[in-house]
Every structure is written in C-alpha cells, then in structure tokens.
Amino acid sequence: MEKRTPLVLTVPQPGARPGETPDFSWMDVPAAGSVRRPPVDADQSEIRDLAFTLIRVLDDEGRAVGPWAPDLPDEALLTGLRHMLTLRAYDARMLTAQRQSKTSFYMQHVGEEAISCAFSQVLDAGDMNYPYYRQAGLLIGRDYPLIKMVNQIYSNTGDPNKGRQVPVCYSSLEHGFFSHSANLGTQCTQAVGWAMASAIMGDTKIAAFWIGDGATAEGDFPTSLLFASTYNAPVIINVVNNQWAISTFQGIARGGSDTFAARGHGYGIPSLRVDGNDYLAVFAAGKWAAERARLNLGPTLIEYVTYRGGAHSTTDDPSAYRPASEVSAWPLGEPIARFKQYLIAKGIWSEERHTQAEAEILAEVIAVQKEAEAIGTLHSGDRPSVSTMFEDVYAEMPPHLVRQRQQMGF
Amino acid sequence: MVQMTMVEAIRNALDVAMGRDDRVVVFGQDVGYFGGVFRCTVGLQQKYGKTRCFDTPISEQGIVGTAIGMASYGIKPVAEIQFADYVYPAYDQIVSEAARMRYRSAGDAICPIVVRMPTGGGILGGLTHSQSPEALFTHIPGLKVVIPSNPQDAKGLLLQAIEEPDPVIFLEPKRIYNGPFDGHHDRPVKPWKAHPLSEVDPGYYTTPFGKAAIHREGSAVTVLAYGTMVHVCEAAAEESGVDAEVIDLRTLLPLDLDTIVQSVKKTGRCAVVHEATLTSGFGAELAALVQAECFYHLEAPVTRICGWDTPYPYVHEWSYFPGPARVAAALTEIMEA
Ligand SMILES: Cc1ncc(C[n+]2csc(CCOP(=O)(O)OP(=O)(O)O)c2C)c(N)n1
Ligand SMILES: [Mg+2]
Numbered sequence: 001m002e003k004r005t006p007l008v009l010t011v012p013q014p015g016a017r018p019g020e021t022p023d024f025s026w027m028d029v030p031a032a033g034s035v036r037r038p039p040v041d042a043d044q045s046e047i048r049d050l051a052f053t054l055i056r057v058l059d060d061e062g063r064a065v066g067p068w069a070p071d072l073p074d075e076a077l078l079t080g081l082r083h084m085l086t087l088r089a090y091d092a093r094m095l096t097a098q099r100q101s102k103t104s105f106y107m108q109h110v111g112e113e114a115i116s117c118a119f120s121q122v123l124d125a126g127d128m129n130y131p132y133y134r135q136a137g138l139l140i141g142r143d144y145p146l147i148k149m150v151n152q153i154y155s156n157t158g159d160p161n162k163g164r165q166v167p168v169c170y171s172s173l174e175h176g177f178f179s180h181s182a183n184l185g186t187q188c189t190q191a192v193g194w195a196m197a198s199a200i201m202g203d204t205k206i207a208a209f210w211i212g213d214g215a216t217a218e219g220d221f222p223t224s225l226l227f228a229s230t231y232n233a234p235v236i237i238n239v240v241n242n243q244w245a246i247s248t249f250q251g252i253a254r255g256g257s258d259t260f261a262a263r264g265h266g267y268g269i270p271s272l273r274v275d276g277n278d279y280l281a282v283f284a285a286g287k288w289a290a291e292r293a294r295l296n297l298g299p300t301l302i303e304y305v306t307y308r309g310g311a312h313s314t315t316d317d318p319s320a321y322r323p324a325s326e327v328s329a330w331p332l333g334e335p336i337a338r339f340k341q342y343l344i345a346k347g348i349w350s351e352e353r354h355t356q357a358e359a360e361i362l363a364e365v366i367a368v369q370k371e372a373e374a375i376g377t378l379h380s381g382d383r384p385s386v387s388t389m390f391e392d393v394y395a396e397m398p399p400h401l402v403r404q405r406q407q408m409g410f
Numbered sequence: 411m412v413q414m415t416m417v418e419a420i421r422n423a424l425d426v427a428m429g430r431d432d433r434v435v436v437f438g439q440d441v442g443y444f445g446g447v448f449r450c451t452v453g454l455q456q457k458y459g460k461t462r463c464f465d466t467p468i469s470e471q472g473i474v475g476t477a478i479g480m481a482s483y484g485i486k487p488v489a490e491i492q493f494a495d496y497v498y499p500a501y502d503q504i505v506s507e508a509a510r511m512r513y514r515s516a517g518d519a520i521c522p523i524v525v526r527m528p529t530g531g532g533i534l535g536g537l538t539h540s541q542s543p544e545a546l547f548t549h550i551p552g553l554k555v556v557i558p559s560n561p562q563d564a565k566g567l568l569l570q571a572i573e574e575p576d577p578v579i580f581l582e583p584k585r586i587y588n589g590p591f592d593g594h595h596d597r598p599v600k601p602w603k604a605h606p607l608s609e610v611d612p613g614y615y616t617t618p619f620g621k622a623a624i625h626r627e628g629s630a631v632t633v634l635a636y637g638t639m640v641h642v643c644e645a646a647a648e649e650s651g652v653d654a655e656v657i658d659l660r661t662l663l664p665l666d667l668d669t670i671v672q673s674v675k676k677t678g679r680c681a682v683v684h685e686a687t688l689t690s691g692f693g694a695e696l697a698a699l700v701q702a703e704c705f706y707h708l709e710a711p712v713t714r715i716c717g718w719d720t721p722y723p724y725v726h727e728w729s730y731f732p733g734p735a736r737v738a739a740a741l742t743e744i745m746e747a
C-alpha cells in the first residue's frame with residue numbers, strides 16, 4: 001500500500017493575540033471611488049467581483065468620490081451625523097449607568113455607528129428591519145423616543161417590554177424594528193417570510209435583516225439565503241462583519257471562503273462588500289439593494305466590513321483575547337471622524353460646531369436619562385408590577401396561569 | 411484534597427480527562443483561546459494544543475452534529491453549548507440522532523458524547539440566559555441527564571460522563587458556578603471555600619450515575635431537588651424549622667428511585683423542587699413515581715415548588731425563582747396537610 005501522510009486538523013487563528021502586533025496586512029483596501037456601480041438590474045453573474053472588493057465613498061481627504069457617492073442634501077448629511085453622535089453619547093451614558101448598577105448589562109456600538117445610522121435612512125415607513133442587538137441606530141435614526149430606550153435599559157415602568165427582556169432587546173414594530181430575542185440567527189428566516197408575505201399580498205413593502213459575522217454560522221442564515229433566493233423575496237441581507245464574535249475571530253465563521261459577501265453567490269444572490277465605517281457607502285449600498293427589492297428584483301446581500309471598537313458587552317474583557325492596539329491599527333478608520341472630516345471639507349461643518357454639537361447632544365441624552373431615572377432604574381424606583389409577569393404568555397390567560405397568579409397573591 | 415469552585419472543578423475534570431486519554435477533545439463557542447465565557451476551559455488549549463481544545467462557529471447544530479461524528483469515529487468529544495437556552499438549534503441532532511443511534515442500529519453505531527451547558531437563572535439573564543430545559547432531555551429515551559450541585563460531584567460526574575457509552579447531557583447550574591447560592595439574593599455572595607463539598611480530589615475519580623446523595627437527613631418530609639435548588643432547599647429546611655430530608659438527585663436519568671422511595675416511606679411526605687416551569691417539568695415525573703411507589707405511606711399529597719409557567723422574566727426573576735421563602739412555606743403547608 002502507498003504510504004500516506006497523516007492528516008492534520010486546521011484550526012484558523014486570528015492575525016494577533018494579546019502581546020502580539022496587530023496585523024491587517026491581509027486586508028485589501030481599494031481606493032475610495034474605485035469600485036464600479038452596476039445598474040440595479042445587473043445579473044448576479046456579472047457582478048460577482050463586488051463581493052470581493054470594498055465599496056468606499058469617503059477618501060482620506062474627506063471627499064465623497066466615485067459612482068457610489070450618494071446625492072444627499074446637506075440637511076440629511078447633518079442629520080446623519082447627529083444620529084451617530086446621539087448613538088455614541090447614548091452608548092457612553094448607558095455604559096456608565098451599567099457601572100453604576102442602574103442596569104445589569106449593556107452592549108455598545110462604538111466604531112459601528114455608521115452602519116445602523118445610515119441604513120436607518122434606507123427603508124421607508126412600513127418596511128421592516130429584523131435586527132440583532134447592535135443596531136440601535138435604526139431606532140435613533142427613525143426618531144424612536146430615546147426615553148423608551150433608556151427605560152428598556154432600566155427595566156422601569158416605562159419599559160415597553162415590561163421588564164421582561166435583558167437590556168438592549170428593544171422592540172418597536174411601528175418604527176420598523178422587529179422584536180429581538182438574543183437567540184442568534186432566528187431573525188433571518190423570519191425576515192424572509194415577512195418579505196414573502198409582502199409579495200404574496202402584492203404590497204410594496206420590503207424587509208431587511210441583520211446578522212453578525214459570528215452568527216452567520218447558525219443554520220438559519222444559509223437557510224434564509226435559500227428561501228430568499230427561491231422566492232426572490234424583497235429582502236436585504238445585512239451582515240455586520242466587525243471582525244470578532246466575542247473572543248472568536250471572524251475566520252472561524254467564514255471558513256475557507258474569502259468574504260461573507262461571497263456567501264450570497266451559492267444562492268445566486270447579488271452581493272456587495274462595503275466599507276462599514278463609511279456612512280455614505282453604507283447608505284448608497286443600502287439604497288441600491290432597496291431599489292432592487294422594490295423593483296421585484298429580489299434579495300441582495302451586503303457585508304459591512306467594520307471593527308468592534310469596544311468590548312462585546314459589559315460582561316466581556318477583550319484584552320484577554322485581542323491586542324488592545326488592534327482598534328487603532330484598523331485600516332478603515334473611525335466612522336464619525338471620517339464623516340466629520342467630509343462635512344468640514346464640504347464646507348457645511350466645522351470643528352467648533354462639532355464640539356458644540358457633541359456637548360449639546362450629550363446634554364440632551366443626559367436630560368432624557370434623568371427623566372428615565374425619575375421613573376426608576378433596575379434597583380430603585382418604579383418597576384412593572386409582579387403580576388404583569390403572567391401577562392402576554394398567551395393572548396388570553398389560561399386557567400392554570402390565573403391560578404398561579406393567585407398563588408402569588410394577585 | 412484541593413479547594414475548588416464549581417468552575418475550577420469542571421475545568422480540572424476536563425484537564426484530568428484530556429491528560430489521561432488523548433482521544434478526549436473539548437470544543438464550543440469561545441472555549442479555545444479564551445477558555446469559555448464561564449471560564450470552564452481556561453488553559454486547556456495552551457496545555458493540550460489547538461486541535462484538542464478549540465473554538466467553533468456559532469452553530470449549536472454544528473457543534474453537536476460534529477461531536478456525534480467524532481464519537482462515531484471513536485474519539486471522545488466534550489462539547490460546550492454556551493447557554494442551555496441556545497441548545498435548541500442542536501435539538502434535532504440530540505433527539506433524532508444521538509439519542510437513538512444505538513437503538514436504530516441495534517448497537518452497530520453508538521454515540522458516547524458529552525454535551526455540557528450552563529443552566530438555570532438567578533443571574534439577571536432574562537428569557538434567554540436562564541432556562542432549565544432538563545425535562546426536554548429526560549423525555550427522550552437514550553439520553554442520560556446530569557445536574558451536579560457542588561464541585562466534588564461536578565468533577566466526578568463529568569469524568570463519569572466521559573466514560574459513559576451513551577450520550578450525556580451535562581447541565582451546569584450557572585448560579586452556583588462560583589458559590590453555593592441558597593436563593594437569598596439579597597445577602598452577600600457565599601464563596602465555595604466555606605462549603606465542605608468544595609474539597610476536591612485533584613486526581614482521577616468518578617461519581618457513579620444513578621446514585622442520589624442525602625444532603626440533609628430529616629424525618630418530616632422528603633425534599634427532592636437537584637442543582638442550585640439543593641442549596642435553596644437546605645436553607646428552606648433550616649429556616650422553616652421543618653425537619654426535611656433533602657435529597658440531591660445528581661442524575662435525573664438514570665434516577666435513584668430506591669433512595670427516594672426509602673426516604674418517602676420513612677417521612678410519609680414529599681416535596682419536589684425545581685427551577686424549571688411547573689407544567690410537564692421533571693417534577694411531574696417524580697411526583698408520579700412517588701405516588702405509585704409510596705402511595706400507602708403518603709400522609710399528604712406530593713407537592714411541587716417550581717418556576718411559574720411563564721418565560722423567565724428579567725426584572726422579576728426573584729419572583730419567578732422558587733426561593734427559600736416559597737419552599738419553606740410549602741414545607742410548612744405540607745406538614746399541616
Ligand atoms: C443561538 C445562540 N448561540 C450563542 C449565543 C451567545 N452569543 C451571544 S452574542 C455572540 C457572538 C455573536 O457575534 P457576532 O454575530 O459576530 O455579532 P457581534 O457581537 O460581533 O456584533 C454569542 C456567541 C446566542 N446569543 N445565541
Ligand atoms: Mg461580530
């Protein structure tokens with residue numbers, strides 16, 4: 001018999017661990033403006049390259065360049081900045097609130113603000129996002145009352161979820177933000193079903209779902225691609241590749257495929273790979289996908305390449321598994337700074353106005369926070385009555401729950 | 411003997427198992443370099459290498475499915491599911507495959523896997539980080555189901571699980587990972603080091619399946635519990651003044667019915683306590699067995715003190731949790747029956 005070499009198990013490793021030098025040399029960063037923008041009805045087979053590049057609009061000088069540069073009025077641009085600054089201020093305040101035990105838990109967006117904030121301007125009222133926990137910008141960008149978000153974090157009587165869910169699991173269907181459960185991946189197929197229903201009924205609404213690089217490993221994700229593809233569902237598949245899934249680098253979920261965007265190809269789904277720290281690129285790609293969906297051209301997959309700037313959550317310490325300096329080595333910069341630079345270069349913003357806006361927004365967030373604290377925080381003030389815990393299990397309370405509620409004294 | 415927390419005892423069990431048998435492999439989400447979100451696998455990758463302790467994609471279905479394949483090959487997978495609440499994507503692999511492989515092939519294909527997962531609430535985890543799904547596994551023929559209540563048992567039972575010829579669901583009550591929590595959430599956290607069962611033999615030993623442990627002897631009522639609830643029941647016995655016999659079942663399947671029956675025949679009363687929801691919980695099985703085996707010795711109906719039939723609420727977790735006050739009240743009541 002021929003002599004065979006022993007097999008070896010491959011276990012992918014990240015570029016750097018603590019104590020090592022961050023390495024993003026594997027990342028190809030094409031110049032802003034260099035990637036073509038095909039017509040929305042382009043055949044998937046003709047635009048496969050777009051899953052392996054990086055659609056970028058903002059260049060290093062703060063100019064918006066190339067075919068993807070959207071034509072947005074100044075007003076909309078300044079509003080976009082405001083959304084990102086609000087999200088950042090909100091994150092900072094909620095992180096502090098967690099340290100002060102006003103809540104048990106929080107998850108921040110730092111470094112990823114452009115993605116959910118820009119996309120919040122893509123869908124119309126009546127459309128639906130199926131988010132996970134790192135898309136609060138979708139709510140902020142849709143003018144969801146910030147007080148309700150803080151109340152959810154504090155689980156007080158103002159919490160629309162009645163204190164049932166852990167912090168950051170918001171829900172407001174009215175604002176196109178579907179209830180999120182924390183079970184990774186489950187939203188994918190549901191969003192496709194929602195989009196299919198719109199098509200079944202002959203409506204004009206479209207859906208979008210959100211999933212992290214890590215969570216694409218759940219079976220729901222590829223299954224959702226298949227259903228979206230088979231039924232040509234009007235859905236936008238948003239993959240947020242922030243390089244990490246808690247301590248696990250994105251290579252574990254990506255496997256041997258080059259990019260997450262390429263996942264769409266096996267299903268014939270047009271797929272874009274986008275600079276997630278570029279507000280304008282995110283917006284433009286989202287709009288392209290939304291137009292396709294609205295024209296009944298079917299699903300689009302978008303991978304947003306970004307970096308999780310903070311800890312996974314307040315219970316996580318990333319210094320245990322990645323170099324602290326990795327965030328500063330990240331080649332796509334920081335989304336708010338890049339957008340600010342653009343607005344200044346465009347002549348509609350200045351450093352002074354930025355500093356002033358930051359202070360104003362922070363003051364607004366603090367004022368809302370105070371208002372929420374007057375209602376209550378996790379361990380003080382008003383919280384939903386204990387009897388409410390038996391409500392909403394069913395539309396109508398069955399006898400055994402009525403009995404149990406009585407046993408509790410209600 | 412070495413003093414260990416539950417986390418340290420579990421880690422030590424894995425270390426001992428990997429050290430004595432190079433077919434033992436440990437994997438799951440974040441278990442490799444980082445050592446698991448609950449820290450149960452810290453150091454194992456450094457010690458045994460990246461192919462014996464590694465991170466997996468976030469796919470519970472994939473984790474259990476590949477574990478089954480590895481077991482079929484003849485190696486010994488110990489898979490971690492990050493929270494029991496996230497095991498459902500793997501339920502098909504566990505129920506339709508792992509549990510029935512031996513049966514359907516008449517022993518041609520077998521499935522000795524261990525699936526570890528943190529279970530239970532009391533950590534402000536809400537609906538999705540608090541569940542106790544043991545009954546979803548005890549209901550499935552072919553699975554063995556283990557829930558340790560202390561470091562000494564956790565190690566011995568885990569080492570036994572790795573020896574088992576059949577699939578084992580190993581539920582780790584996360585609230586007692588770092589201390590013997592008795593349900594008094596408003597009191598300072600007790601560390602394991604004051605508890606005698608935190609004294610762990612650092613070498614190899616196994617704790618047999620199907621052998622309950624009597625944690626507190628008593629003559630008035632038999633209390634059947636497992637995991638965190640063992641400590642809650644001990645506190646409730648002390649605080650109610652009811653001379654309860656607290657039995658830690660340790661393994662739900664196989665179940666040590668002899669110890670249960672012997673105790674109930676002695677006390678004439680029985681209370682069953684679990685954190686999982688009441689309806690169709692494992693307590694229903696226990697209550698049915700006790701009435702069938704001890705009917706003529708019972709002086710009161712078997713009572714169940716369990717989680718309410720709602721999802722585990724976040725802000726009201728202490729109203730949901732069957733704490734010492736609720737257990738003590740039930741013990742007092744059963745004595746008056
Ligand atoms: C089904 C399921 N398995 C595991 C978890 C635990 N978990 C929560 S977040 C997370 C990492 C997700 O990473 P990624 O999808 O990349 O999103 P990111 O946090 O980076 O935004 C894990 C493993 C979960 N919530 N649900
Ligand atoms: Mg991620």
